[in-house]
Each structure stands twice: as C-alpha cells, then as structure tokens.
Amino acid sequence: MDIKYIHFVGIGGIGISGLARYIQAQGVKISGSDVACSCSTKYLQSLGVNINIPHNKAFITNPSLVIHSAIIKKDNEELEYARSKGISVLSRAEALKIILSKKRVFSVCGAHGKSTTTAMLSAILNKYGAIIGAQSKEYDSNVRAAKSDSVVFEADESDGSFLNSNPYCAIVTNAEPEHMEYYDYDLNRFYKAYSDFLDLAKIRVINAEDKFLSTLNIDAIRLYPSKDIRNLRFFLKDDEPYSSFSLFNDNKFIGDFEVWGFGEHTALNASLAILASLNELSIDLIKENLKNYIGIKKRFDILCNDNCVIIDDYGHHPTEIKSTLDSIKQYAKLKNIDTITAIWQPHKYSRTIHNIDGFINCFENIDKLVILPVWRAYEEPVDINFRDYFARYNPIFADEIKRNGSSIELIKDNRILEVLDSGIIVGFGAGDITYQIRGSI
Incomplete structure (x- = not known):
C-alpha cells in the first residue's frame, strides 16, 4: 500500500476499528475520531493511535486518505473539511477495494x-x-x-x-x-x-x-x-x-x-x-x-458458571436464536440443568416486523421468556403488539436487566420485578443487552 497516513472517522465501530488496526500493522500511520469512547477506541489508543473525541475538523491534519464508517453522515464536519482540502474521502466499503486489492x-x-x-x-x-x-x-x-x-x-x-x-x-x-x-x-x-x-x-x-x-x-x-x-x-x-x-x-x-x-x-x-x-x-x-479456536465474544459466550449459567449471545435473527437455543439445550442436558430462560432484546423494528413469525416460533421449549424494549438502531419507533404475538409464552416485559454477581435482576419502572438466579440464562440481541448482561460498558 502506497498510502502513508489514513484518518478514520467513526473509528469505534467493530468493523472499521478492525480495518484500522490491520492497516496499522501493514506499516501505515493511522488516526481517528468518534462521538464517544468505546472498548475499540481505548484498545487502539493503547497501541499508540491518536484518537479524538468527539468529531472536530481540526483533527484533519493532512492525511493521505479519510475513511468513514457507514453511519457517518455526509455533512460530518471532518468529511466536509477533508473534501475542501482536496483529500480523498471514502466509505469503509469503498476503501476495501484499495486496501485489499493486492491481498x-x-x-x-x-x-x-x-x-x-x-x-x-x-x-x-x-x-x-x-x-x-x-x-x-x-x-x-x-x-x-x-x-x-x-x-x-x-x-x-x-x-x-x-x-x-x-x-x-x-x-x-x-x-x-x-x-x-x-x-x-x-x-x-x-x-x-x-x-x-x-x-x-x-x-x-x-x-x-x-x-x-x-x-x-x-x-x-x-x-x-x-x-x-x-x-x-x-x-x-x-x-x-x-x-x-x-x-x-x-x-x-x-x-x-x-x-x-x-x-x-x-x-x-x-x-x-x-x-x-x-x-x-x-x-x-x-x-x-x-483447536486454537475457543469461541468469539458474544456468541454462546459463557459469562458465569456458578449457581446459574449466564450466556451472552449476539443472535438477533430467528435462525440464529433457534440454533443457539438448540445448542444450549444440549449444554443443559450435559450439565443436568433443568431450566432455560431467554432474555430477548429485539433489534430494529424493521427486522422484528419482517421476521415476526420466525421470532414467535424460535423460542419453543424454553421455560421463561423475557422481552426488553426494541433496540431501535436509528429507526423510528413502530407499534408492535409483543404481548399478543408472544402470548403463548406468557412473557415477562422488563425495561432493562442488571447483572448482580451470579444473578440477573429484571427492572421495570425503576424497581426489581424479579431476580433470576438459577438454571441457564441467555441474553439475545445486537444492541446494548451485551453490556446489561455483563454489568459493564
């Protein structure tokens, strides 16, 4: 790669942070910015990468190229300033052609x-x-x-x-x-x-x-x-x-x-x-x-194996949830565990509506279903009657969950609705449920 210095706008995202780290390993200087700190930005900073929070056009210090994540809007001040200086600005998708072209x-x-x-x-x-x-x-x-x-x-x-x-x-x-x-x-x-x-x-x-x-x-x-x-x-x-x-x-x-x-x-x-x-x-x-493969974070990710087993899973589509629950049932059998509780944070209104029948059926044969509010992911809210759709599960509706050691507290209207402290508890979703179930950010 002939490019000497790349600035990343929205560098905290999992996809673009990975791309930035890979490019750095190829010998290219990198810097970045984002709206807030995250695990990804902190990790990159620990490697000596200059990352600025929040966005500011002053961070554009003559890079060869600016790459931005998909969620960054075209009128972002860093992107506008880079264009005004004649610096090439590419989305992550567009940049892949350049970065991977000789690989x-x-x-x-x-x-x-x-x-x-x-x-x-x-x-x-x-x-x-x-x-x-x-x-x-x-x-x-x-x-x-x-x-x-x-x-x-x-x-x-x-x-x-x-x-x-x-x-x-x-x-x-x-x-x-x-x-x-x-x-x-x-x-x-x-x-x-x-x-x-x-x-x-x-x-x-x-x-x-x-x-x-x-x-x-x-x-x-x-x-x-x-x-x-x-x-x-x-x-x-x-x-x-x-x-x-x-x-x-x-x-x-x-x-x-x-x-x-x-x-x-x-x-x-x-x-x-x-x-x-x-x-x-x-x-x-x-x-x-x-044999070196030992799993990935947020996929059948066993967080606790004490009085109860707490698992974090990224599944946010019915096919994924069903596959993971099938695996958990096998795990429960080998561990001699009798009960499985699923905590589901629906991801995006559009995905939920488009796959509603699949979601209704993918939770078959579990003992308890907890449904959290939809993680909207920038979408406008849509009314979905979860109570009627999922009536056969007699679900519990909570506003959020809180990890307390080896138990999970279900919170509704700022009070503890129920405490889960036995069996297998698995959280599903691509939103912030992973932080709720881990008790961390």
Missing part, C-alpha cells in the same frame, strides 16, 4: 455464522492476517495484525461491501435474505450480489444445502451438511462445550475433527473453514490449529 483474501460471508466461520478459519490459517466482525477469544481481538500477503476477512453483505473484498477464496455459509432494506427488498438484486461475489473468486466453498446456493451452476467445493458431517457428538472438556465430527466431501473421507462449541451449526461452520484450508495446510495441521 490474497479468504473472504467469508453469509447471513448467519460468518463471524464464527471467519474466526475458525483464522485459527487454522494462523500465519495470515485476520479481520473479523467480532472479538476472537484466541487472540483477544477482532484483528490478527500480521503483515502478510494473505488475510482472512469477514465480508459484509449488509451494505454490498463484500463485493469489494477481492476474494481469492470465497466462503458462503448461507444466503438467507437479510438486510433487505439495502437491496430495496428486491430478492433478485440480493441474490445477484451473492452470485457476483462468488464469481470474483478463484476458489469457492459453499453450503450446498442452502436454498439459493444449491441452485448455482458454478465450480465450487460444496458442503452437504446432512451427509458430509457424520458422527457428530457433543461433550464437555474442562467444563467447556466441544463438538467432534467426521468430515467427508464428495464421498471422500477428510478426517475426524474437534472444535469448541455445540450444535450442528458449529460443525457446519468448522467444516466450511476446513474445506477452505485444504489447499493451504496438511490435514494434521488443520486439525491441530482448529
């Missing part, structure tokens, strides 16, 4: 499982750089800042930016319609983006049982989970959840593998990562490196 990119996308699959793949290909949309517990970051020609990258279909990721190897976990507002609710446009993404790659690895991916007539390594993943078994090791399975592909035995986590979706994600690695490493090294 050998293992690009992972899909509506569900892409963060987990990317983290698993980065564990296997542990000499390559990695940029993930979540924090890998293996290296306690969303970035492996290796200076390498190869990079494992979590690509984002939500804004079409996966098309700018320069995939050498394209891995698609599934193509379930999501973020349809970006695609003007046009399924043809949505699916064409996935087809175009795959067409860009030299090597393609796909979940061939996905409804759309199964229809594609392309040269690809195809995983058929129902027949290729065999002898799936769940067990506890040092009280941590693990799965073991035998992997086949095109009727050929690949090997027996062990991976952190429970569930068929865990085996599926691991299998895609393994298949994408076959041309890079030996089977024995793939097996060994996969």
